[in-house]
Amino acid sequence: MSMSLSNPNVKQTIPAMPGTWTLMVFALTLGAGMLMTPYDPTQADFLNRLATPSALHWFGTDHLGRDIATRVLYGSFWSLGLSLGVVSIGAAIGTIVGLVAAQNGRWVDMILMRTTDSFFAFPELISAVTIAGLFGPSTMNLVLALIVVSWMKFARLVRSLAISVVQQDYILQARLNGLPAWRVLWQHNLPNILPGVFVLWTNSWSRTILAISGLSFLGFGVQPPNAEWGAMLLDGKAYLLTAPHIMIFPGLAVLFAVLTINLTGDRWRDRLADNI
Amino acid sequence: ENRAPKELVIAAPFGPKSSVPDPRARQNGWLSNRAGVSETLIGLGYDMSMQPRLALSYENLSQTQWKIALREGVKFHDGSVLTAADVKDSFAKLDAEGHPAYNPRLSKLLGLKSITVEDTHTLIFETETPNSAFLWTLTEPSAAVMKDGYDDYPLIGTGPFVFEKAVTEKTYVSRGFADYWGGAPKLDRLVIDAIPDGAVAALALKSSDVHLVSNYPEADFAKLEEDQAGQRFAASTTRLFFYQPRMDGGPLANDALRQAVSLGLDRDTIVAASLAGVGGDVANSMFPANMTSWVNPHLMLPYDPAQAKALLDDAGIVDNDGNGIRELDGADVVLKLRTYEGRAALRPTLEISQAMLQQIGIGAEISIGEFGANNDALAAGEIDMHLQAWGTAPQGDPDYFPSTLVATGASYNIAGYSNPDLDALLEQGRSLFKTEERQPIYAKVQDIVNQDLPIIPLFHKTQVSVGNGKVIGYQIHPAETYLASPELDLAE
């Protein structure tokens, strides 16, 4: 989004966000880990099945003898990356739709919001399960399904936030001053609703991580041998009583990732609310 | 007496398909048979031999005629006495479209021309064509003898347990039938709960929510075995894990590729990894080694990756673009493998296969679906192989499995395989009545299947169950046809 840099409000706030560094360090660690691990995340090693954590295999190995630590690292690509992509696309679409609807009122609002509502009526997991199930479980179907159902949340929140802003005198002023609608959106509405959108964005990101891993856990999501965390949890379920480490580490990875994102999101919110 | 009612709760991987599952329709019979609600004329012993059940004796009058004498004093759950007319009635419903018992599949399998009632306890069944598997087919749970149900008794069978209620995919409840011909059952109630997730079932056993888990997760069983803990039951079964490849199109229509797939699968490792060493025998043909009367002992399905690679190279299926995956007709060979939930060993088997195929340069994408949907997907060419687990001889007869899966036009021959020689052999096998005569025919059938590979056998699984230590009178049936018996009991 090159546009975001041309908006001074956004530009000013991004470097100031606490947690950005945490996230970067986090990303670097993951990257370095992936580069340094001697194992292949999908290469089975049948002699080494269900090994408990040791110096060689920090998190142990799974039922096919794959190194769990490596898989957790690579799993971040699926769990974090995929969901980030899905949510960001959804957020962009939804924000635009919501702003346009709020700004224009009447018919545009009507049509956009009814479309949003129509799509919105399908809960993510339901539609993902349905699409993935009916069209055959595959990662691509999963991603499409999630994108199709991820933008409405933003559209609705943004609209409801923007409507309360739209009634403010300064928006009227701006429009009276002849600013075109998109500029009013960009300069007046967006900065005001950004904190809310940020909360939702981080919130949705973490929710999507959970959704993807949940879907994988149910068998509808990322398909083996890809090391998605939810899929790894599914692997581990059969060994719950005998080799609990298979289920512990990916579970902790999900928890830790989602927790980090949520907390960072909260701090961003606080900062944004103070700053803009 | 004032003792507390004895209720046994069993966790099973599958549940009833509807709230009043007539045993004769669809696959419903398995559950009601296991639950002791419905009974067939002829039973299948724990050694897979025929046993008298509702029928006391059965006699071959001619190639197409069978005389069956009913047991006396058998009562239906509603108290009425079983007569030959009831039996005739019950079988007639198989053809009545719209009746809950409607079962065209079984009807076709039986191939009945007529049923004649000789006297109250004697019947004569006449088939259209000579069918040596006829009596075996009568052992199938769907061939149950039932009376039409009504409000109080939705399902009226003759077994030791009376159907009480069923919740779709969830639970099947029955209560003891004091007037059972084989003596009053020791249990008052029997509940079979569907817990598809083996891990949850194991937990449920641990928390004493269930008394017995009929399909215990293998990995956990191995651990119990190691610790010598728990009330363990294990028995080898005829259940075969196999791949059904798509033959009428797609890469696997190529014979060399199919052979290579079979050669590239290390069945020993699969058994060790997916069954967690609990038990299971590498399959050398579709029948397990313990089915001594029918298995062809000379067959082998070896693991030989070198030969697999050579075979592929010879067939021109080589990796030209250097991405580690061979190409066929210019496209990477990436097989879509699919299986379903419900049997713990399926998924790991699929994953291991994927890893192994990778090593001979064949790519694989794997996913989990549902049995019926997977069949559709296979038929539609959405997937290339369907990993399944079937009892190869639910009725003890060798005809059933090949006739259902690999004969031309067979109902589950979804992959589109057709071999006239095989069809002729099966035809011949059905018309012969002596085991010695039939043996060479089925040995040949197994041989052809191993060569053509319309199914790729992997292993026969040992069935494991675990009880809470108080389960009495439970025994695993090799075809998993029976479970509840009057002797089944719960210690105080």
Next chain:
Amino acid sequence: MLSLNGLSACIGRQTVLEDVGFTLSNGQCLAVVGGSGAGKSTLLRLILGLRKPAVPVAGHLCFDGHDYALSKASSGKPMGIAYVPQSPAHGFDPLRRLRWQWQQLQRLLGKHAAGGEVLDALGLPVLAKAFPHEWSRGMQQRLLVAMALLEQPKMLILDEPTSALDPLIAAQVLTEVQRVAQECDIAVMMVTHDLALAAQFADQIAILHQGHMVQTGPAQQVLTAPSCDYAAELVAHRYWQQENPESLAAE
């Protein structure tokens, strides 16, 4: 009643108030005048204890016999001061009907029926089911004053209570304020830009200029003898409208 010593405050790098002090006794009215941005509102808010944690403040306040060190947030807020904020947005909950907000105050004070005559005196209509945004700004401002009067506080702090009112109504409002103040012996402190009004209603006038209290004294004295250039200029321009625009432009 109230005495303030050495009040200083900085916002950012800017010193908004420096060494401001005065005393005000019961029944008296102090008018704070000064340029826009001189720090008048800040002064009022600091007295009321409405300070942001990031703003360093020094000074000492004595109100109604209690001492408050303004530099410490922990020293509490003076109690019993009614406040009319400069902008009505600071005074009303936009989601509540005006009548409800009025009644809430009545409930709080335990005067369930009182206040009608105050509304009358300020020329306000009956509080129907209107929401704040449905009232004109002048009406909102007067209602805020009415609410402050209803409270019958020990002291009244008004931030430009008449800025949205025409002179007639402004006089009417301030007359009512004066009446109540004298009746109940209330000290009044008010910010205004209108020196004429200040002269008419205030006993004391304080002139604030860029954070400094440049002159304090009885109203008449300030008007007749401004003590510094700024004060003089302010006083001189109090009827600026009547200077001839053309001649002014030529200056």
Next chain:
Amino acid sequence: MLNIAKLSVSAAGRTLLHEVSFSVAASEMLCVIGESGAGKSTLLKGLMGLMPCRYERFEHRSSAEESAFATTSGLGLPACRYVMQDPLAALNPKRSLGQSICESLYTQKLPAPEQRNRALSALEAVELPVEFYDRLPKEVSLGQAQRACLARALVAEPELIIFDEPLSALDALVQKKIALKMDQLRREIGITYIVVTHDLGFAAAYADRILLLRNGRMETFQDKGDFFANPASAYASDLVGAAQTLGALNRMEAAE
């Protein structure tokens, strides 16, 4: 320039303003006066199309623009600026004063530095130091915010500016300077003003015409001279008289 007959404005199903007629010529100043709650702000909101309104006749400089207004959904008069009564509400709390002022120049498609320069000189015109360019509304006093609003309107140098009590939060010195600035612009570029005010002195000094509202109805509409010399209604003469006693119109006292 602007000629309106029988304009009525309503809200919440109630008519707040009944049939007001007035006109203003180019580079004139029309002052709208009246007691608090008389409907002055409502009139302006109606003019700007912020409230639903009806009218009998409406003439702006060209008739093409009439139809633009007649749709009522198009927000108000073209090529004009409106300064609202509550400065804080009219400024986006998330944008600096400078940004708000520049926004007024948007339609003129000036390069950014030029915009900034003009905004800075507008700030100067309303007596605000340059550092206020980067301040947020919550960091300035109300009077300063009001001045920023004025700057925002003035910077665009439009044909018509509508002010709602523009000087209410300002002290006399600043009021005077801004009033002069406004007057200067009126003379130099011919801006037309409609000003709502409660300051009769201001009206007496600067207005060309005076519209007096009372209880949502038009009381009088007269030239300034007429209005002060012989008010057309009893209420108007009361008002003038009262203002005189209060000293707002007394030149002699001011000269003391």
Next chain:
Amino acid sequence: MNALLTRLGGLVTVLFGISFITFAVTHFAPGDKALAIAQARYPGEMGFDAEILEGIRDEFHLDRPFISQYLHWLVDFLTGDFGRSYSSHSKVWDIFAGNLEETFSLAITALTLGLAAAFLLAGLAVWRKGSLIDRFAILLASVGAAIPSFWLSILLILLFSAHLGWLPAYGTGTLAQLVLPTVTLAFWVMSSQTRLLRSFLLEAYDQPFVETLRLRSVSEREIFFSHVLRHALSPALTMIGLDLAGLIEGAVIVEIIFARSGLGSLLAGSVLARDLPVVVFLVMFFALTYVLINTVIDLVQTFTDPRHLAGERNAV
């Protein structure tokens, strides 16, 4: 009144939109519907004669163009004919009705408990902002929102069923069996709402008039309950409405793991089995419920927020 009519008009549009999307998705899903119907009718058979399939295509209008099929389906749906399940041949409505109660009771108890906890926690957190309580609330909510519910379910079963033996690990019917699934879901509701509520409350506290209320010595209680809560309620209500989707999703996962009967596990099973009539009906049902509830919330908001009203009029 006018607004209400517009809303209802919009609602109808949305319902059509939903039905269209649902039908389109299932329509374009791979698989031969005629074959599936045949298999449902003649259980156990796999292959069928072309005639039979033709007959079925004709009967179910499967050979018509998409729009025509959609209209046929819509008319059937509106007249209450939801078809029969492919896999059991029972009426879809009966299957649905048999499962509704389980999901309903689960969702309602979880929602009530979760929201009550969320309001309590967020209220406490805001009341003592920055204190230990606040931090604890944030931490609890954050951790709660971060735990995958399927993982939590399994951990709960491990602890309360397998180890302590207090509660049943699976199943439907008794109250005890409702406890663990409800707790799992309610915990999720609580976590997801607490953080949002807290931020809405803080925003509401930030409004300038709150300061003045405090000066008037209005009690904190009254400020909270009469003013701040109102301001926070409107966005909170929106979010709660939105999160209903999460509740439905949670119910699906929880029902599957706890081997409960209910609409969620029914949906998952039907999707896997490609039992289209059931899938279509369930998806429609979830969608309709969701839309209706959100419409009600919207209406409530429109009629309680004066600025909304003003906005609608001003936008003339």
